Amino acid sequence: MHKRRRLGEARVPLEELLHTGRISMAGLADLMSTLGHSSSRHSAFTQLRDANSRLFDELQVTEHLTLVDGRLWDWKLADPGRTLTLLLSKSVSLQELYAAAWARSPPTHQSPWSLVVGFDEFTPGNQLSTHQSRKSMVVSFTFAELGGAAISSAVAWTTCIVVRSKMIEQVTGLSSASLDLPPVQDTQNQSRSRF
Numbered sequence: 001m002h003k004r005r006r007l008g009e010a011r012v013p014l015e016e017l018l019h020t021g022r023i024s025m026a027g028l029a030d031l032m033s034t035l036g037h038s039s040s041r042h043s044a045f046t047q048l049r050d051a052n053s054r055l056f057d058e059l060q061v062t063e064h065l066t067l068v069d070g071r072l073w074d075w076k077l078a079d080p081g082r083t084l085t086l087l088l089s090k091s092v093s094l095q096e097l098y099a100a101a102w103a104r105s106p107p108t109h110q111s112p113w114s115l116v117v118g119f120d121e122f123t124p125g126n127q128l129s130t131h132q133s134r135k136s137m138v139v140s141f142t143f144a145e146l147g148g149a150a151i152s153s154a155v156a157w158t159t160c161i162v163v164r165s166k167m168i169e170q171v172t173g174l175s176s177a178s179l180d181l182p183p184v185q186d187t188q189n190q191s192r193s194r195f
Contacts, residue, residue, distance in 0.1 A: 059083050067170045075167075080141060080160040087158060094155060101145045114144035116151065121165055135165040 029044035038044035061079040066072060088094055107113045123135045139161035142151045150156040 055086075059086065066172045068172050069170070073167070073171065075163070077163070078160045080158065083160050084158045091155075097146055097150055097156060101143070101147065101150075105145045107145075115141055116144050117141045118157065133164075133166065136162055137165050137168055138162050 026041075026045065028048055029038070029041050032038045032044035032047070033041045038047060056076075056078065059078045059082045060076050061082075063075040063077065064072060065075055088098060101113075105111075105113075118138075118140045120138045120140075121135055122138065123132055125134060138159060140157040140159040142156045142158065144151070146156050
C-alpha cells in the first residue's frame with residue numbers, strides 16, 4: 001500500500017505538467033521552472049532564448065534581398081543542409097528512416113532523390129482574430145524516397161524557414177505564394193545549389 005500511495009502522489013505533478021498547454025517559449029520556460037531546471041520562469045526563458053540563439057548562429061545563412069521600397073534586407077534563415085545534418089546527428093529514428101530509404105534507393109547524380117517542398121502560412125494566437133500582423137510563412141522539405149508513410153509524419157520534414165508574411169510581401173519579386181528558396185549547402189562536396 002505504501003508504494004501505491006507514492007505512485008499516486010507522483011501522478012498529481014505529472015498530470016499538472018501534461019495540462020500546462022502552450023507549445024511556446026513561455027510554455028517551455030514554465031515547464032523548466034516547474035521541473036526545477038531553472039530558478040524562475042524568467043531565468044528559464046533566458047536560458048531557452050540563449051540556447052536558440054547559439055544554435056541558430058551555427059545554422060544560419062544570410063540572403064541579401066531588395067525590398068520594394070529600395071531598402072536592403074539581410075534575411076537570416078536556417079541553412080537547409082546544415083539543419084538536416086544537425087537533425088540527423090541528434091535523432092536515431094531519423095537516421096534509421098534515412099538509412100532505410102538509402103538502402104532502397106541510393107541517390108546518384110543520374111538519379112537524385114526527389115525533393116518535396118511544403119509551404120504553409122499560419123497565424124499564431126487566436127485563430128478567429130482578424131489581426132494578421134503575426135501571420136508567418138513556413139517552408140519545410142523532405143524527400144519522396146523516404147516513403148509515403150514517413151512523409152505523412154512530422155518527423156520526416158525539416159523546417160528551414162519561418163518568416164513573417166508581411167516581410168515576404170515587401171521583397172521585390174517575392175510573395176508568400178512565390179517564395180524563392182535559399183541555396184542548400186552540400187556537406188559532402190561543400191558546393192552550394194538551389195533546391
